[in-house]
Amino acid sequence: MPEAIVVMGVSGCGKSTVGAQLAAAIPGAIFMDADDLHPAANKARMASGVPLTDDDREPWLRACATWLAAEIAGGAQAGGRPAVLACSALRRRYRDVLRAGAPDLRFVHLHADADLLARRLDGRRGHFMPATLLASQLQTLEGLQPDEAGFTVDIDAEPQQVIRRVLAGLSAGQPVAGDEPAFRGGGQRLL
Numbered sequence: 001m002p003e004a005i006v007v008m009g010v011s012g013c014g015k016s017t018v019g020a021q022l023a024a025a026i027p028g029a030i031f032m033d034a035d036d037l038h039p040a041a042n043k044a045r046m047a048s049g050v051p052l053t054d055d056d057r058e059p060w061l062r063a064c065a066t067w068l069a070a071e072i073a074g075g076a077q078a079g080g081r082p083a084v085l086a087c088s089a090l091r092r093r094y095r096d097v098l099r100a101g102a103p104d105l106r107f108v109h110l111h112a113d114a115d116l117l118a119r120r121l122d123g124r125r126g127h128f129m130p131a132t133l134l135a136s137q138l139q140t141l142e143g144l145q146p147d148e149a150g151f152t153v154d155i156d157a158e159p160q161q162v163i164r165r166v167l168a169g170l171s172a173g174q175p176v177a178g179d180e181p182a183f184r185g186g187g188q189r190l191l
């Protein structure tokens with residue numbers, strides 16, 4: 001198991017849902033939702049339907065990187081327990097900020113087509129992020145590149161099934177039997 005995992009992807013892909021359940025499934029793992037590290041001004045901006053700029057994201061990404069570095073240090077002292085961060089990490093350069101203090105960081109990109117994402121967002125209640133921001137998130141998204149440690153899973157299944165796909169990728173880098181279409185090496189293949 002890597003020392004830190006970032007569950008990434010656009011709004012509605014299930015980062016908060018899958019990230020929290022993934023952390024619960026890994027003994028001792030600590031979970032943080034990067035939404036909770038946003039300055040209030042960023043949340044207000046998104047809630048009003050305005051996409052964040054790179055300048056808006058900068059202090060937030062630094063806060064995420066600081067959290068990861070602290071949890072990795074704490075995890076090592078505690079005998080090794082992974083930190084799981086749900087964070088959109090849409091662009092390569094955002095991921096570079098997160099990686100800077102966390103060399104053994106693994107990205108798990110939760111992927112779906114725009115229709116499924118829109119349906120999930122339409123069904124969600126009580127969240128500050130409006131469904132109208134999905135288009136700009138998809139435009140901003142840069143998938144994992146070949147030199148990035150991580151992989152991509154499809155989210156067209158119940159959360160527990162998605163988590164099984166993620167755990168299979170994390171532990172062995174191999175698709176679960178019968179599950180091949182749902183698992184793609186998005187970044188570096190974990191073989």
Ligand SMILES: Nc1ncnc2c1ncn2[C@@H]1O[C@H](COP(=O)(O)OP(=O)(O)OP(=O)(O)O)[C@@H](O)[C@H]1O
Nearest residue numbers: 010011012013014015016017120124129157158159
């Ligand atoms: N595998 C799944 N199957 C069915 N519904 C799901 C699944 N994963 C998440 N959901 C539902 O989809 C909606 C979006 O999920 P979630 O809030 O976890 O996404 P998110 O990536 O954290 O979004 P944001 O970036 O806006 O915080 C929620 O209503 C959640 O309950």
Ligand SMILES: [Mg+2]
Nearest residue numbers: 015016035086
């Ligand atoms: Mg979320």
